[in-house]
Amino acid sequence: MSGQFGLPMIALIFAVYTVSSAAGLALVKAADGYFTMRFLLGGVLYAGGFAIWILLIIRMMPLSVAFPVSAGLLILATQVLGAVYLGESVSVLKMAGAVFVIAGIAALSLSADQ
Secondary structure, eight states, rough: OOOGGGGHHHHHHHHHHHHHHHHHHHHHHOOSSSSSHHHHHHHHHHHHHHHIIIIIEEEEHHHHHHHHHHHHHHHHHHHHHHHHTTTOOOOOHHHHHHHHHHHHHHHHHHHTHH
């Protein structure tokens, strides 16, 4: 199925997945209770990300590439949202880990072409 999508469309799909899932997680985390607007909106966004994952992403490329790329992007996005939206701390160790995640994603993306 990956032949049906060009690189810009694949990047857009991953971006929408990442933003939807990470925003959903942040809203659920920030919610004051289970049946609040934040919690419900977070659940809907996270479910939307899950739908993108099962309906598009794992059908576009090998699972051995799709999962690490998706997980890495989600890790990075949750680090940013955690710091900006939830006020979580950012340490040198966390930033170094993010650099390694980006390097790993780049290596997997390059190896998918071989």
